[in-house]
Amino acid sequence: MRHTLIAAAVALAWVGPAMAQNAELDQIRRDIEDLRGSYEARIKALEDKLKDAEASAAKAQVSAAQAEASAAKAETAASRTDTPAPQAAAPTASQSAFNPAISLILNGTWGRFGNDPTTRITGFAPSGGEVSPGRGASIGESELFLSSSIDPYFRGSLLVALTPDNAVSVEEAYAETTALGQGFTIKAGRFFSGLGYLNAVHAHAWDFVDASLVQRAFLGANYGDDGVQVRWVAPLPVLLQFGAEVGRGREFPGAGGVVRNQNGPESRAFFVKLGGDIGPSSSYQVGASHLQQRSGQNGVAFLDYDDLSGVNNRFSGRQRINGVDMVYKWAPDGNPTYRNFKFAAEWYQRQYDGDFTFDTAGLAATDALAARQSGWYAQAIYQFMPYWRVGGRYDQLSHGTVALNANAARLAPPAFNPKRYSLMVDWNPSEFSRIRLQYSRDLTRQNIATGETIGDNQLFLQYIFSLGAHGAHQF
Amino acid sequence: MKTPIDVLMATLLVFVTTLAHAALDVFTCSPEWGSLVTELAGPRASIFVATTALQDVHRIQARPSLIAHARTADLVVCTGADLEVGWMPMVRNQAGNERIQAGKPGFLEVASIVPRIEVPASVDRALGDVHPMGNPHIQFGPKQIRLAAGELARRLIRIDPAGEVEYQTRLADFTRRWDAATQRWAREGAPLQGVAVIQHHKNFSYLFEFLGLRQVNSLEPKPGVEPTSAHLRELVENQKSDPVRLIIRASYQSPDASEWLAQHLSVPALMLPATVGGSEGATNLFTLFDDCIHRMLSALK
Known part of the structure; x- marks a missing residue:
């Protein structure tokens, strides 16, 4: 519209009188000169701007790259929305985006025992909670693990075990800090204690079907408590970690589950770990730990030595467990895909210090008990080709010294050191499945009357499958 | 005269400055x-x-x-x-x-x-x-x-x-x-355009996409599953209908499968650095690309 008007005006000017034409031409020339001048000024300004722009070229490039990055983000976001049904952002999908990572472990065994597997280790009664497969086919504990960030400050985890006898037990339920920094992490709730090496490892990640004798006898396979754990990692190029735990003493190893009615903490644990690499192919971790517990005023039903007398005993006092552990791993060039090797060993010593009441139902004789016993295991696992691993383990317990004083006459624990040899081979067609065959020569029982060791051949066939989220395992 | 305190202070100063920088x-x-x-x-x-x-x-x-x-x-x-x-x-x-x-x-x-x-x-x-x-x-x-x-x-x-x-x-x-x-790289890699390859695991898909190589199959029957003899035989069968010219594995993968197949297909088996440091030439991101492209080009000669 405006262009038409201008065109009309120009046409009118040209058809105007010739006299006026010259004057008007001068006027136009002057206008053009003015225009040229102002354009030159504007061009100069633009040139200056260009110079500025060139000076900050690097800056511009950064923001360009950033723009590209966000464009890529947008692109991926766009492509996500392009993809069909499942990813399409329906309101339900955005809700489920916050669901915790879920993984489920299915575990089953076929066991063959010569003797009754429920018989206790002579002189050492395993406490409650141990995972010990029975005779014939049975499912082990199925584990359901849920884990997620809670907010920018905490993350939470729940591990529920569904036991073969249709019970549900909360193995771990804790929240952990993520924002403390300075190497500190605080964990609160129910959790497996950080002491030792295998204690915090769940049954599905063990290298053998069952826990070592020393873990069964002293720690109930996985010692856990309700309480608080503080960990600190030192700012060093090698791992130096310190941990401390206080708890209610829910489990009293040697006595199983304990009902507490007390305000203060009844158990304390401390551990330190040191670890690093030896070249690109090997890495190691060594540790030391200490656990101390009080039985409480009323004492705990004492399972140890029970088997010998068949009566109910009670212990009131303090228990202390000290341990050292080490693990070494090797893989050629640090690539475990084809071949790798792992060695682990732990040693624990347990001390009782308190009063022992013999036969609470009958004689009820109480006197001081001081006991010092120990045990250890060493195991080696070798993956000799993809998917296939073989392993061997030796474990044993030492009866040590048990001073029962006045009760010694009624109850003398035998001087017997239980031990066991185990061999296993497993096939791992993927990271999510494992099928294992294990043979154990078990020498953990003694015929009290004759003093002879009762040997047993034990054979296990086991499967472990993990479904759902890909778990990250500890070293 | 330097007292132990001076030495300590000097050491501390050095330590603190190191921390600060x-x-x-x-x-x-x-x-x-x-x-x-x-x-x-x-x-x-x-x-x-x-x-x-x-x-x-x-x-x-x-x-x-x-x-x-x-x-x-x-x-x-x-x-x-x-x-x-x-x-x-x-x-x-x-x-x-x-x-x-x-x-x-x-x-x-x-x-x-x-x-x-x-x-x-x-x-x-x-x-x-x-x-x-x-x-x-x-x-x-x-x-x-x-x-x-x-x-x-x-x-x-x-x-x-x-x-x-x-x-x-x-x-x-x-x-x-x-x-x-x-x-x-686009210029130098131009001869690789359309070349059919088999790779062990999908390590090099981005490079193949960039240079226009045609990825026919993987040595792994499924991602993360080591090559099986059945799958390798299948690859030999497929060669008749859809021939490949290179069999490629990454520096951390075993040569066994790719070399077996290379022998049966009479095409070169080639190791490429999985990342920087995977070969003598691949010393940084630039030479990683250089090395991969040159290795493929010379294998095809």
Whole structure:
């Protein structure tokens, strides 16, 4: 519209009188000169701007790259929305985006025992909670693990075990800090204690079907408590970690589950770990730990030595467990895909210090008990080709010294050191499945009357499958 | 006259000054990100690389040394897309370092900011070790590296604002050299266009896409599953209908399967560096591409 008007005006000017034409031409020339001048000024300004722009070229490039990055983000976001049904952002999908990572472990065994597997280790009664497969086919504990960030400050985890006898037990339920920094992490709730090496490892990640004798006898396979754990990692190029735990003493190893009615903490644990690499192919971790517990005023039903007398005993006092552990791993060039090797060993010593009441139902004789016993295991696992691993383990317990004083006459624990040899081979067609065959020569029982060791051949066939989220395992 | 106190004070002073000038502590999950950080931060960063080109990044363990280095890191640079899912979450949970938690500028998963290929339409573990977010071996995508550099520079500036000018200058320089190199690789790699290849695992899909190679199959029957003899025989059968000219494996993979197949198909088996450090020539991101392209070209001659 405006262009038409201008065109009309120009046409009118040209058809105007010739006299006026010259004057008007001068006027136009002057206008053009003015225009040229102002354009030159504007061009100069633009040139200056260009110079500025060139000076900050690097800056511009950064923001360009950033723009590209966000464009890529947008692109991926766009492509996500392009993809069909499942990813399409329906309101339900955005809700489920916050669901915790879920993984489920299915575990089953076929066991063959010569003797009754429920018989206790002579002189050492395993406490409650141990995972010990029975005779014939049975499912082990199925584990359901849920884990997620809670907010920018905490993350939470729940591990529920569904036991073969249709019970549900909360193995771990804790929240952990993520924002403390300075190497500190605080964990609160129910959790497996950080002491030792295998204690915090769940049954599905063990290298053998069952826990070592020393873990069964002293720690109930996985010692856990309700309480608080503080960990600190030192700012060093090698791992130096310190941990401390206080708890209610829910489990009293040697006595199983304990009902507490007390305000203060009844158990304390401390551990330190040191670890690093030896070249690109090997890495190691060594540790030391200490656990101390009080039985409480009323004492705990004492399972140890029970088997010998068949009566109910009670212990009131303090228990202390000290341990050292080490693990070494090797893989050629640090690539475990084809071949790798792992060695682990732990040693624990347990001390009782308190009063022992013999036969609470009958004689009820109480006197001081001081006991010092120990045990250890060493195991080696070798993956000799993809998917296939073989392993061997030796474990044993030492009866040590048990001073029962006045009760010694009624109850003398035998001087017997239980031990066991185990061999296993497993096939791992993927990271999510494992099928294992294990043979154990078990020498953990003694015929009290004759003093002879009762040997047993034990054979296990086991499967472990993990479904759902890909778990990250500890070293 | 120097008293012990003087010596102590001097030592302390040196220690404190060292701390004050301590380089940015960067933890990288694999060597390609170590190389990229070197390009963009130079001497401003002290870099720890968690893995080597002889290791499968998917199968690393949460080793004590990794936890120790994550503890002091100002910035963690990883691939993401679930490549490090088996160990990095454990390392970060154990380290007690708030700077490298999710959502912090000190935690960068490169795959989350670059376009990815081979994103599966549906995922099921029956399909093998599939990555729901797509192929995570993004170090072989020139476009992906360029984008990663931009984001990495942005993170470096956020964490270490004092070095802004240096990061910007280095980024501009890197981008210029990278763009020139990308053009050169496209030119040099032109003879590779349309060449049919089999790769062991999908390590080089981004490179093949960039250069236009045709990926016919993998030695792995399913992602993450080692080659089986049945699958290899199937590949020999397929050769008649759809012949390939190269069989490619990464530096951390066993040569057995690719060499067996190479013999049966009478085509060359070729090892390519999985990342920086995987071959003598692959000393940084630039020479990684150079080395891969030259190895393929000379194998075809």
